[in-house]
Amino acid sequence: MMKPETLRALLIDRQLGELPTDAAELLDAYVEAVPAARTEAETAARTLNTTRETVRCFPELAPAVEAETEIQITPIFYWFARAAALVAVAALAGWLGFRAGQSSVAVNKLTGVTKVADHRFDGLWAQYQVAYDSRRGTVVVSQEQ
Amino acid sequence: MPDVEQLYLECREALTCYFLRRHRSAQTAEDLLQETFLRLMRRVDRCLAAASPRGYLFGIARHVSADAWRRAQPSVQETIEATTPQADACLETAREIIASLPALQREILDLRFQHDLSYAEIAEALGIPVGTVRSRLHNALEMVRERMEQE
Numbered sequence: 001m002m003k004p005e006t007l008r009a010l011l012i013d014r015q016l017g018e019l020p021t022d023a024a025e026l027l028d029a030y031v032e033a034v035p036a037a038r039t040e041a042e043t044a045a046r047t048l049n050t051t052r053e054t055v056r057c058f059p060e061l062a063p064a065v066e067a068e069t070e071i072q073i074t075p076i077f078y079w080f081a082r083a084a085a086l087v088a089v090a091a092l093a094g095w096l097g098f099r100a101g102q103s104s105v106a107v108n109k110l111t112g113v114t115k116v117a118d119h120r121f122d123g124l125w126a127q128y129q130v131a132y133d134s135r136r137g138t139v140v141v142s143q144e145q
Numbered sequence: 146m147p148d149v150e151q152l153y154l155e156c157r158e159a160l161t162c163y164f165l166r167r168h169r170s171a172q173t174a175e176d177l178l179q180e181t182f183l184r185l186m187r188r189v190d191r192c193l194a195a196a197s198p199r200g201y202l203f204g205i206a207r208h209v210s211a212d213a214w215r216r217a218q219p220s221v222q223e224t225i226e227a228t229t230p231q232a233d234a235c236l237e238t239a240r241e242i243i244a245s246l247p248a249l250q251r252e253i254l255d256l257r258f259q260h261d262l263s264y265a266e267i268a269e270a271l272g273i274p275v276g277t278v279r280s281r282l283h284n285a286l287e288m289v290r291e292r293m294e295q296e
Contacts, residue, residue, distance in 0.1 A: 008290075009283055016257070018264055018279075047290040054239040054289075055258040059166040061240065062255040063248035 002030065007037055011044040148193050153182060156199055159260050160206050166259065167210050177213055181206045200269025203262060207252075207270060238296060239289050246288075249273075250281045257282060 002010075013019045014027050031037045055061060131140045160181060164174035184205050185192055195201040243251060249271070256262045256270060264282075268275040 008287070012283055012286055013279070016264075043290060043294075044286075047286050047293065050235055050239050050293065051243070051254065051286060051289050052258040054236050054243060055254050057236055058240050058243075059169075061243050061251055062166050062259070063252050 001034070002037070004040065007040055008044060011041050012048065015045060015048055148198075149182075149185065149189055152185075152192075152198055152202060156202055160202070163203070163206055163260055164210060166255070168213065173213065177206070177209050181209045184209065195269055197263070197266045197269040200262060200266030203256065203260070203266065203270035204272060234296075235293065238292055242288050242292050243285065246285055250285050253278055253281050254285055 010019065010023075010027055011031075014024050019027065031041050131142075132138075133140055157178065160178050161174050164177045165171065168174060168177065181202065185202060192198050192201045192205075243254060246254075252271065253267055256267045262270065264275050264278045267278045271278070
């Protein structure tokens, strides 16, 4: 069974002649086969007729002034908009990168982690990395992966 | 310009009707029709290259109509009052619903049911996507249907 809202939308498109022929034929067959769909089709036809008649009877319903101010998107405007968006993204990325760099320097200063000279490649500690954490007062030894 | 002539012959009547509905004066409608085709001649290539030249022409007509309104009444406040004296209850209900819709939606209904423009032509005329035309139209019809079922 088709969802009622889908069926209603299709019926309106069908009755307004906006459905492709093959889709219209399929829908007609469905309406023929399903009694509930037939009722929906009748309701849709009634709604369309009432709306059509109302619009024709009451010309004052047609908006007299321009409905909405729309932005006319010209090709030049479109390319400017794209270029501006690109610049904005690049600027944002640059700023975020700068901030990240600054904060990592600040964190390093705060934690006071002092790396000792790296002698990993020339002795017993070659596979270890040793660092002194001044805040905790401990030496951190981590093994090379 | 055989294509423009053809377009003129095809759309003259529909456009006159369009202007008459909005301005209620045969003389104004005639003037605005001329103005529409004058504007069309300035961008005839764009019109003939458009997906729907008829829709494009209605788009120009819409601007011409709006400009005429602005010239006539610079600070016009749009009010919708019933000018047709009597109509049956069903139409009156539908009128109330349609009157409460936004202007763009009412314009879509007008272009569809009064001027018989297709979805694609309405989209071209109003400069909006076809999907928007379809959804706004369906939404309006759904409101009319619900109200009719209630009564």
